[in-house]
Amino acid sequence: MTNGTVTNGTVTTAAPAPAKKSGGIRDLGKMFGGGQSTLRQFGILIALIVIIVVFQILTDGRTLQPGNVINILNGNTYVLILAIGMVMVIIAGHIDLSVGSVAAFTGIVVAIALNRWQWPVPAAILLGLVVGLVIGAWQGWWVAYVGVPAFIVTLAGMLIFRGANQFVGNSTTEPVPDAFTWLGGGYIPDFGGGPFSNGTLVLGGIVALALIVQEVLLRRRQKRIGAERAPVWVSALKLVLLVAVVVAATLLFASGRPGTSFPIPGIIVAVLVIVYSFVTGNTVIGRHIYAVGGNWHAAELSGVKIKRVNFFVMMNMSLLAALAGMVFVSRSIASGPGDGQGWELDAIAAVFIGGAAVSGGIGTVIGSIVGALIIAVLNNGLQLLGVSSDRVQIIKGFVLLIAVGIDVLSKRSGGRSLIARFRRPGGDLGPEPSPATAAIINRPDIAPGASGAEASSRPPSTTPN
Amino acid sequence: MADAPHILEMRNITKRFPGVLALDDVSMRVRAGEIHAICGENGAGKSTLMKVLSGVYAYGTYEGDIVYRSEVQHFRDIRQSEAAGIVIIHQELALIPELSIVENIFLGNEPRRFGVINWAEAHRRAIDLLARVGLSDDPDTQVKNIGVGKQQLVEIAKALNKDVKLLILDEPTAALNENDSQHLLDLLRGLKGRGITSIMISHKLNEIEAIADSITIIRDGRTIETLDVTAGGVDEDRIIRGMVGRVLENRFPAHDGSSIGEVFFEVRDWTVQHPLTAERLVCKSENFTVRRGEVVGFAGLMGAGRTELAMSIFGRSYGTFLEGTIVMDGEEIRLPNVSAAIKHGIAYVSEDRKALGLNLLDDIKRSTVSAKLSKISTAGVVDDLEEHKVAEEYRRELRVKTPTVDEGVSKLSGGNQQKVVLAKWMFTDPELLILDEPTRGIDVGAKTEIYTIIRQLAERGVGIILISSELPELLGVSDRIYTIFEGAITAELPVAAADPETLMRGMTSNPHARKKEVA
Structure with a gap:
């Protein structure tokens, strides 16, 4: 009786949205793939650009000096790497508080392998990744198959692996050999001479070429399959913009002081971003992560193996935490007992500034990277201006609150973004709880698996009739 | 009984939801001290009517008058209707499983002394209330540890504590076994003996026939008739005829x-x-x-x-x-x-498309292929152009009203959402x-x-x-x-x-x- 024709929200008055004409602004929207998350991501990207410009002015141009840019990149590699894993965890509706401790533990193990056991660098790196995988499998098992909420599992992990780091390393600092430091502080090889780093120029050229080839291939594929294509001028404009950014960045990194070129950590982050953007956006497992976070009931009834998805995201997070730990140890030429403290919070903040929803189902790798860069530039810029660290923290706190606050407010009106809200007042959605305000207990990490591996029961809220 | 005054009269109630007329000029009268059943098919408007009565839908969101104890009432929320002695017990019980019986009975209504809960008083009253509904369980038992039948009784005890004059029960026996149902019906008769009026929504016609004094039949949001059971001549067949009696349309x-x-x-x-x-x-x-x-x-x-x-x-x-x-x-x-x-x-299109059928954060094309991604992917990589093409084909075939398959499913109307769910399962062949x-x-x-x-x-x-x-x-x-x-x-x-x-x-x-x- 509570069903039927009266169910509020299932019947909406809104007429189908007027057909959008092709051309003009609408086509511009296709530049970066169109879709709903585009506006949100543009917003974050614009925020980053504004922040950079503001600091560039306030610091009299010091912000965008090659040395400083390399410094921002290298100094924040760990956040960038962690944000990639964290956004997948958060999309699936979980959280990982253990990343800092896992990174620190991996760091000390790798440092000991290199320093005391004299392992070669590749073997030590492999060891570090295996450590990350094992820890991830451990935490993933608890979350996915036992059904303990990820918050608890990783809170325990935070304590366990922090303690393990200090236990293994005797709470002292373990140095790493020079051969290892390229991972976190090295540069791509250079050759020849001249005012610019030729290695960086070659790299920039390759990237620009790859972008052009990719766009051409995409258009060719779209044509073959008969899909709708953006007009040529949009593609061209997109390419011109992207290539301009690449050229500017190339010249920036290539014009640093002699001996520097594009940093290795930058390469690591770039590769991870490409790989994980592809995984989250274009693969079956990626779709399943969004499906579980968005509505795990529906996902389960669509044949998604929820436990596997949860296991994967948790394991993957620890693997990336291990990598972040190694890069950090490499850059600071030693592993210490205090490494990685507070990293989980940096990563989580980056992901939420980057547009992810607390209740899961929403978020992107690129968005989280931009979110991490916003924090990084803010940190760096305020330091350059001589703002003390206490005030820097206060400012960062407000930035996080305001960024997520804008998101929540824009959803409360029923629209997907502030812009949409102004365009169509009132919105045409049913009563949909704002993801960011949805209760944390509704998250899928608690419920599945409570009744054994085979028979899955639905929680009382969805008991039929 | 037939001459008893009316405790409640709902006059010409009309309730609209966007696009749907849920209640269309519904009127009903309930005599003081009777058990009044409401019958109708699913979706006929029974629960909506009760939500109007109990203030879940505030005064002003519907048309018509509620006359209760000879006064027109303007309930703005459920608290105001409870203060007037109208208590609704929903099919899904509103008890908190982790709390004890006594804590549940007095939740939001705790006996206080100097601002501190007076547990001794609460216990004393709880035992009394439980006795009135025929329960002898320890008031400190957690609600999750007693069966559904007893939980139903605890709900009624809670209502009695609020000095209920008109008790509304929505499908009270739906989740109960025969013994518990029987007990509940007996209890309702007992409450009637003490002058408490009950309105009961039920699908179980044998129970209604056995217990109700009057029956109001609702169909398609309209009152069809009110049957006086005490006058005789009302049986299950008579009720069924009222519930289904309509012409099949040619659709x-x-x-x-x-x-x-x-x-x-x-x-x-x-x-x-x-x-x-x-x-x-x-x-x-x-x-x-x-x-x-x-x-x-x-x-x-x-x-x-x-x-x-x-x-x-x-x-x-x-x-x-x-x-x-x-x-x-x-x-x-x-x-x-x-x-x-x-x-x-095998494919299953669930009854609740929002909770179980769709990820409302997703767009049409992704929803369409979500139950069989393997069909459009190679080595775990989804072919997004193929996905677009497939979704577009289903959009055309099922005539989903949307400008583009990139649109979010949450922006679609119920009918179009259902078509997307159908497409999703048709895609699994x-x-x-x-x-x-x-x-x-x-x-x-x-x-x-x-x-x-x-x-x-x-x-x-x-x-x-x-x-x-x-x-x-x-x-x-x-x-x-x-x-x-x-x-x-x-x-x-x-x-x-x-x-x-x-x-x-x-x-x-x-x-x-x-x-x-x-x-």
């Missing part, structure tokens, strides 16, 4: 059964236990068959175990499987999880398509379109199970109909032999079960 696609092939899907002795309550069976040794190209209707009221049957077959998605076999194309198959069911060509209330909450035009799609799929040889509580729909679309009541299949009828009255009989009683006297 169903014609079908002559020519598409029907041989039996390919058979379920035998299907027995499933409730996931939480071990002693409750939601499927009691059910047997049925489906032929290729046949639409098999399952008629049952809410809570009869239709969804439970469908979901337990679909990869054991509901309850605890006890026994039973599934035979498909002559071979016994095991379906331990949803992906196994999908692989065997099902041999057996289970549709659970496929037209719930969507407008008439979209309903007709969905009936047409169902018939087209049958023409192509898909076996279809259509679960519905709307009799015209079942009669208009099905080739053969089973009726379900309390987890058991009570009758099997070819559509030519079925009419609303016979179906409603099968949906409200079990001729095979031991006939138990309710009165």
Whole structure:
């Protein structure tokens, strides 16, 4: 009786949205793939650009000096790497508080392998990744198959692996050999001479070429399959913009002081971003992560193996935490007992500034990277201006609150973004709880698996009739 | 009794939801001290009417007057109606499982002394209240540790504590076994003896016949009639006639059964236990068959175990499987999880498309392919152009009203969302398509379109199970109909032999079960 024709929200008055004409602004929207998350991501990207410009002015141009840019990149590699894993965890509706401790533990193990056991660098790196995988499998098992909420599992992990780091390393600092430091502080090889780093120029050229080839291939594929294509001028404009950014960045990194070129950590982050953007956006497992976070009931009834998805995201997070730990140890030429403290919070903040929803189902790798860069530039810029660290923290706190606050407010009106809200007042959605305000207990990490591996029961809220 | 004054009069109540007229000029009068039943099919407007009465829908959101104890009332929320002595007990109980009985009874209404809860007083009163509803349990027992029947009684005790004058019960016995139901009905009679008026919504006509003094029948948001049971001459047949008496409209696609092939899907002795309550069976040794190209209707009221049957077959998605076999194309198959069911060509369109059918954060194209991504992916990589193409084809075929398949599904109307869910399951190339209330909450035009799609799929040889509580729909679309009541299949009828009255009989009683006297 509570069903039927009266169910509020299932019947909406809104007429189908007027057909959008092709051309003009609408086509511009296709530049970066169109879709709903585009506006949100543009917003974050614009925020980053504004922040950079503001600091560039306030610091009299010091912000965008090659040395400083390399410094921002290298100094924040760990956040960038962690944000990639964290956004997948958060999309699936979980959280990982253990990343800092896992990174620190991996760091000390790798440092000991290199320093005391004299392992070669590749073997030590492999060891570090295996450590990350094992820890991830451990935490993933608890979350996915036992059904303990990820918050608890990783809170325990935070304590366990922090303690393990200090236990293994005797709470002292373990140095790493020079051969290892390229991972976190090295540069791509250079050759020849001249005012610019030729290695960086070659790299920039390759990237620009790859972008052009990719766009051409995409258009060719779209044509073959008969899909709708953006007009040529949009593609061209997109390419011109992207290539301009690449050229500017190339010249920036290539014009640093002699001996520097594009940093290795930058390469690591770039590769991870490409790989994980592809995984989250274009693969079956990626779709399943969004499906579980968005509505795990529906996902389960669509044949998604929820436990596997949860296991994967948790394991993957620890693997990336291990990598972040190694890069950090490499850059600071030693592993210490205090490494990685507070990293989980940096990563989580980056992901939420980057547009992810607390209740899961929403978020992107690129968005989280931009979110991490916003924090990084803010940190760096305020330091350059001589703002003390206490005030820097206060400012960062407000930035996080305001960024997520804008998101929540824009959803409360029923629209997907502030812009949409102004365009169509009132919105045409049913009563949909704002993801960011949805209760944390509704998250899928608690419920599945409570009744054994085979028979899955639905929680009382969805008991039929 | 017939001369007793009216405690409540609802005059010309009209309630609109966007696009839907839920209540259309409904009037009813309840005499003081009687038990008044409200009957009607699912979706007729019974619960909406009670929500209007109890202030869930605030004064001003509906038209018409509520006259209670000779005064026009303007309830703005449920607290105001409770203060006036009107208490509603919903089908899903509003108790907090982790709290004790006494804590639940006084929740939000705690006896206080100097601002501190006076637990001694609370206990004293709780024992008294529990005695009045016939419970002798320790008030400190956690609510989760007592059965559903006792929980229902605790709800009533809670209502008594609020000095209830008009008690509204929405499907009070739906979740109860016969003993508990009997006890509850006895209690209602006892309360009547003490001058408490009750309004009861129920699908169980034998109970209504046994206990009600008057019956108001609602159909399609309108009051049809009020029957005075005390005057005599009212039996189940009379009630059923009032509930279903309407002309079948010509909105169903014609079908002559020519598409029907041989039996390919058979379920035998299907027995499933409730996931939480071990002693409750939601499927009691059910047997049925489906032929290729046949639409098999399952008629049952809410809570009869239709969804439970469908979901337990679909990869054991509901309850605890006890026994039973599934035979498909002559071979016994095991379906331990949803992906196994999908692989065997079984698809299930759930009754609640928002909670169970769709990820509302997703867009149309991704939703369309979400149940069988393997079809458009190589080595785990989804072909997004193919995805767009496929989604576009379904959009055109099912005529989903949307400018583009990139649109979010949350922006679609109910009917169009349902079409996306249908597309999602058609994309899995099902041999057996289970549709659970496929037209719930969507407008008439979209309903007709969905009936047409169902018939087209049958023409192509898909076996279809259509679960519905709307009799015209079942009669208009099905080739053969089973009726379900309390987890058991009570009758099997070819559509030519079925009419609303016979179906409603099968949906409200079990001729095979031991006939138990309710009165």
